[in-house]
Amino acid sequence: MCGIAGWVDYSGLPPDARSIAERMNDSQTSRGPDGAGIWSSPRAILAHRRLSVIDLATGGQPMTLGGPSAGSSRLVLTYNGELYNYRELRAELVARGHRFRTHSDTEVVLNAWAEWGPQAVERFNGIFAFAVWDDDHETLWLVRDHLGVKPLHYHLTTGRLIFASEAKGILAHPEVPTVIDEDGLRQLVLPLIKFPGANPYRGVAEVLPGQILSFSRDGVRRTQYWDLREVITRTDRPASLDDSVDRLRFLLEDTVARQTIADVPLCSLLSGGLDSSVVTALANGLPGHRGVGSFSVDFSDAAGAVDSRSALDRRYAREAAAFIGSTHSNVVLDAAKLSDVAVRDAAVRARDLPNGFGDLEMSLLLLCAEIRRHATVALSGEAADEILGGYRWFHDPRAVWAPTFPWIADSPAHGYLHQRVLGTLAPELVEKLRLEEYLHDEYATALGGLGFHPGLSREERRHREIIYLGLTYFLPMLLDRSDRLSMASGLEIRVPFCDHRIVEHAVTLPRDVHNAGGREKGVLRDAAKGLLPPSVLERQKSPYPTTPDPDYSQRIARQVTEVVTAPPGDLREIFAERLLDPREIANAARSHGLVSNFEGEVILNFASWFRQYRPRLVA
Template sequence: MCGITGWVSWTQNLSEQSSVLENMTKAITHRGPDRMGTWLSEHAALGHRRLIVIDPEGGKQPMVYDDGSYTVTLSYNGEIYNFIELKEELIQRGHLFKSSSDTEVLLHAYLEWGEACVERLNGIFAFAIWDERKEQLMLGRDHLGVKPLYFANRGNDIIFGSELKAMFAHPEVDPVIDKDGLSEIFGLGPIRTPGQGVFKDVEEVRAGHYVTFSKDERTVKRYWTLKSHPHPDDLDTTVSTIRSYLEDTVKKQLVADRPVVSMLSGGLDSSGLTAIAGNEFSKEGKTLHTYSIDFKNNEQDFEKDFLRVDLDEPWVEKVSDHVGTDHKSLVLDADELVENLLVPMRARDLPGVGEIETSLYLLFKEMEKEATVALSGESADEVFSGYPWFHQEEFLDAEVFPWLLNMRGMSAILSDSLKEKLDLFSYQKERYQEALNEVPVLTGESDLQAKQRRMSYMFISRFLPFMLDRKDRASMMTGFEVRVPFCDYRLVEYLWNVPIEMKNVDGIEKGVLRRAFEGYLPEDVRYRKKSAYPSTKDEKYLEGVQKWMLEILDDPTSPILPYIDTKKIRSITEGKSEAIHGSSAKGLLDYLIQVNAWLKEYNIRVIL
């Protein structure tokens, strides 16, 4: 995994702009701590930070193809899982290779098929290609949006990067927020609109899209989308197909020249992937290393609720023993979580989900000590329709994204002056309607089936990108790569048309996946009820963020103060609010602390 950045101008000579390019590239050193590369020409400047996973010597970037009459240059972040098959096809078509890297395969795929090369890729990727023949820049992003990519149009220039901070290192890109940006921050929270860069005149390449830029034209192309049609397979065929896809993608995603480990929560998703990976390791006489997260005093503090039905650790031990992994559990205390609260915000360049994201970052930091790559069970709930929301009328009939129903009180804590300028409810409905208009409908479905298909689309196209971005930023902040087998686009395409009744066979969420893992996992593990990602119950954490928020409220220079109702926030912070308290208060304070630091550290200019 890596970080990419660059700058294209059709009116300036960029060959003398090495210092600007180096600053942009250094801004994302954490994404690629092993090596830095830059390449400059008259109209293009590409930077790269490398985390070495495959072919240490042969995969250096930016990678240049030069036939003597023209050059094509690539800066790429990701992994192409089918690169071996693509390489064989390209060799048959006359291409010669100097390395064993997937980077060179991607470059030659572009040389052979042009922009259509993205349609042949199976992997996680974000890349930039400067084609000297056409004087054209191409920015491409993977099917589900696992790898991030932003860009900004400034006059005749295009500035781009894996992360916003790389672009802010360019003198033409300033951190400015307008009305829409604030509506994203306060109206949608951390689950933001795809393509919306939040900052003014900054955009994101959407998942399944590529963008080309020439001197006079910009073209946005959607190369992959979900297509609705009746599911052709019976239950047994569906189960075997899912199992086949997972076995194939896990095997492909274990390929690396650095150590690969697996995340293990004891839940169905990570346990199943761990079992498949462990089986592959045992074939080679190796032992898979696994990692989980827990919190100090969690056993005594734990309380069963709607999201978390039981403790993870007993199940983690059971799966580890069954698969035969070498397991390590990272135990965190409240002080560590408070101390590192702002790290994920700095990784994202945007406020995130607080404590849950912080613990994820600390887990990756620990894993990076012994490995470079990990498998994760992320996204199974989105693509298998595993959330309770798929079966609750309140959420199926909502006019906004279901996860926002618990955030509707956000506007109540804003200052009166900001409320006058932002209509958050209308903004939420507008963004929801945009997503609704994209849903590929299937004629003949019942009203309930149609609503569940819409819900599925919301989670795949809106919620999943947030989850993937969270995983990418928390891991890459430590120079660590996380792979997500459930995001194999072939599996996602297939599952899109599997009826929810079949997905939930045996009367349990993701029943079809549980059947697919038969033989890999013990029965009680296969049928363990879903339990959400763990969260600390330690009162010390809430006390820590309360103290922090009071310091912000007591400091008249705190940049967040003009945007919030300070009296209401003080009441919540002091535990005097009947409406927002306990875990709800913790989540809100987490977020506001990050917003304040974000406004301050990034020196953001707000235009309303």
């Protein structure tokens, strides 16, 4: 996996364009520690940071193809991703007369674009974000994968478009100020939702999942080559349970086989839950991957405990690994490391934002850093709950029928976390930003474009609505988190459940198929029979673990006390006065609920962000 950056300016690039591109590129070094490259013309410059995964010796970027001598346009590509069907596409392109200099999937993407143009993306199976520049026609294309696993940001002004994998790459350009306006502040203080195409920094946007954005002298054009709205509203004849199970098992086997292709060490994230265990078992069953490495996270205070969530995860992970035959490692984190200010700063810097949920962020960052010492690629079970209805908010009636995004409903289905978020904010800010009104409007907009068949029952329609909301407003938040915190250590995380073929199969299955046997994700449990021990196969959904160590809470309380004594930036304009009162600080950092220490953690995240980014708030 890699980092990309660059820009097009039809008035011409400035004399210092290369040094600016280098600064943009260097800001994303962690995404591509193995190499760097820059290509430029009078009006376009493309940059690349490489993490070598396939074809280690060649495949450097930006990569060029064609030109006058070849009788075709000169194309330049800077590419971040993995094309899992590149071997099949390469064979087809060779049969069509294309010749290859490397064994990389990058060159396949470039030749496919030369052969089929933007329609080539419809043939791709993978996770990717890339830019193609046609030097003869002076047109730039930005392309993002079906589910938006790989990030792609841009900043658009008249005659100029700047792009980068991460916001930091764009903010490194001198023409892009670090400003947060009213809309941006809404996004910052509503961390449980990722608004499609939006980014908190003013003027920074994201290419949507499944989208191609073209930029020419005529302006910008956006095209959806894959649209989840069309998928979720299909009226296919419902499959039987047996057929649904067989099809899911086949797609999972095929997808995991494709996603284990790499020229570097590969492993699996194994929490002991159903989703990650299925992925690990399928990977371990492939030739060349017997005894695949698997990793889980644990906390030092839980080492002898038997009832904490992390202790239960450890037990199930060990049972799964023993049954599967993976080579398992349990990464133990202590309170001192988790609460290290430098680790928090690194997590905030990785995400470019203060959004995050305390030790969940730091533990994932540290877990990825440890895994990177052993492997470059890791498989994850992310997205199974979104496509198969695994979360509690798919089943709790108070969340299901709430007239809002179900995970922020006033119900225990997501630990009342939204209510806790609002409780941290200054009442004046909540009123100024009209947060509930804003969410109400966004919710209406989200569902407004869905046209379901009138024959769908009320329950089936709502089930599909929640799947759609989860895939467009909730999963992107998790994919962002996973990508940034893993790529901060140069670790590539692959997500088999985000294969668009699996999504297309899963999201329109009837609700009773999803819940086969009266169990959430029952269809997946049936598809996984024989792969896992019964204890793991039937285990209920368990959230990502947080540390129960009281020493961690005490450390956080001391740090918050120091911060509020002399708060940086505009901290007092964002948070409720009671949270910034040192006399009440013990209540702002405590271990309870779905996310421990949330109130104290969010203050520390914002303080770190203000200190590192020095944003200007203009709301």
